[in-house]
Amino acid sequence: MSNTVSVFGLGYVGTVTAACLAGRGMAVIGVDAKTEKVDAVNSGHSPLVEPGLENLVRQGHSSGLLRATLDASEAVRGSSTSLVCVGTPSLSNGRVQMDHVRAVAAQIAAALRESPKAHTVVFRSTMPPGSTRALVAEFFSGTTTRVLYVPEFLREVSAVHDFLEPSLSVLGTEDGESTAEALEGLGSFDEVLRWEEAEMLKYACNAFHALKAGFANEMGRVGKFLGLDARRVMAALGRDERLNISRAYLKPGNPIGGSCLPKDVGVLAALARSEGLKLPLIEQMMDSNQAHLDHLTRLVEATGARRVGFLGLAFKAGTDDLRGSPMVSLSETLLGRGHSLSIFDPSVNLTRLIGANEAEIQRRMPHLARLMAASAAEVVSESEVIVAAQPCASLEELRDCVRPDQHVIDVNGWRELETLPWRYEGLCW
Ligand SMILES: NC(=O)c1ccc[n+]([C@@H]2O[C@H](COP(=O)([O-])OP(=O)(O)OC[C@H]3O[C@@H](n4cnc5c(N)ncnc54)[C@H](O)[C@@H]3O)[C@@H](O)[C@H]2O)c1
Incomplete structure (x- = not known):
């Protein structure tokens, strides 16, 4: 019994598990609610088609290690851990149908009330952030039952291999801080997150896969239109593991900017539009970026502050390139709405700008020079809200001048700002 595990739901995930x-x-x-699935497993057959599974079920059956039942209570009584793998299909309004998960949680809780004992419940079904916490509140509060959320990343057709060698294994716990101890049968974990974060991770992964596949298909259509083979282009793209297939550009924070990304995305979108090619992902990219910048504008305005300071003006730290800088756009918007600004960027010296950079400033903000401050301390001292777009000052320097009545909006993920005595808010965390 101590080493026995119940698996609720004998679908693709549950049977493979x-x-x-x-x-x-x-x-x-x-455990399954469908007699045919239980009968299939109990006669040594897989209830579904999945490479390698029929063999594994047969072996499990003949070794006596694998059996199935319709009786949830009996399964809970006979095991120390319950893995919940029931379906969470979408309703017609797009919301997730949680009935199956809730029904199983209720059955496990009832079984544990009848025969109290130490038990671990591991939810593996894909469910919206907040679901595990809500299930705990409804069914397990005040009990000693340990509840975990462990997202499942297996893919059908390679499900057995993916289960045995997961691409990622993440443990979701209440506080996200427990150690990533190995869990019976599931091995050890790469990462520990809070329940909600682990739940969101699963959706983020699937949305990312869909984004990549959609992007590759859009590149394919552009390629075909241009008479070239985008499969070769994408294969070459995939060879770059520093910028392309990597963690680069995957950190929530600054809106994109600069002289290349917005321009080149715009060129692709314009090409598609003019030729009647439909590329919704490419076309929406700059809209998505604008929505991000608009969100920042709203956060600044929600503080009610009139005097706004900028730490960082260029599109990233360490450059004086102001072309396409989101912070230049934001400062234009705020000036237009009557705010007073003070800006510090150690790499931007307006008296030394030449060429395209100077032209950009002359075109968009000829009056920018008088808004530039000589130091981060000066900006902080003069402002009611600070937009921290770049980590361009030392904490020591800031510590001497921050005030508790000030707001700081961290755009860049400069988390140390949280330790200073002002009102910290992250742009998107
Ligand atoms: N299929 C995949 O590739 C995959 C991959 C990762 C995660 N997931 C997620 O895992 C979950 C399960 O997916 P699936 O494809 O295995 O689903 P599925 O529909 O194949 O199987 C779900 C099983 O749960 C059973 N069930 C429903 N209510 C029950 C109850 N009260 N008691 C016992 N059994 C019950 C059903 O009879 C069915 O056999 C979903 O949340 C899904 O999003 C699926």
Whole structure:
């Protein structure tokens, strides 16, 4: 019993989980609401088609390690851990149907009330952020039941391999701070997150896969239109593991800017539009960026402050390139709405700007020079709200001049700002 695991839901995830755990030598009780699925497992057959699964179920059955039941209570009584893998389909309004997960949580809670004992419940179904916390509040509050959320990343067709060698294994706990101890049967974890973060991670991963696939298809259509083979282009793109297939550009924070990204995305979108090619992802990219900048504008205005300071003006730290800088756009907007500004950027010396940079400033903000301050301390001292777009000052320097009545909006992920005595808010965290 101590080493026995119940697996609720004998679908793609649950059957693969149950059969693989049995393959690892654990005793497993599969639970499903459908008699045919239970009968299939109990006669040594997989209830669904998935490469390698029929074999594993047969072996699990003949070794006596894998069996199935319709009786949730019996399964909970006979196991120390319950893995919940029931379906969470979408309703017609796009919301997630949580009935199956809730029904299983209720069954497990009832079984534990009848025969109290130490038990761990691991939700593996994909469910919206906040679901685990709500399930705990509804079914497990005041009990000793340990509840975890462990997102499942397996893919159908390679499900057995993906289960045995997961691409990512993340443990979701109440506070996100417990150690990533190994969990019986599920191995060890790469990362520990809060329940909600682990729940969101699963949606973020699937949206990211969909984004990549959609992007590749849009590039394919552009390529075909231009008479070239975008499969070769994308294969070359995939070779760059520093900027392309990497963590680069995956950090929430600054809106994109600069002289290249917005321009080149715009060129692709314009090309598509003029030729009647539909590329919704490419076309929406700058809209998405503008929505991000608009969100920052709203946060600044929500503080009610009139005097706004900028730490960082260029599109990223360490450059004096002001072309396409979101902070230049934001300062234009705020000036137009009657705010007074004070700006510090250690790399931007307006008296030394030449060429395209100077032209950009002359075109967009000829009066910018008089808004530039000589130091971060000067900006902070003069402002009611500070937009921290770049980590361009030392904490020591700031510590001497911040005030508790000031707001700071962290755009860049400069988390140390949180430690100073002002009102800290992240742009998107
Ligand atoms: N299919 C995938 O590739 C995949 C991958 C990762 C995560 N997920 C997620 O895992 C979950 C399960 O997906 P799936 O594809 O295995 O679903 P599925 O529809 O194949 O299987 C769900 C099973 O749960 C059973 N069930 C429903 N209510 C039950 C109850 N009260 N008691 C016992 N059993 C019950 C159903 O009879 C069914 O056999 C979903 O949240 C899904 O989003 C799926």
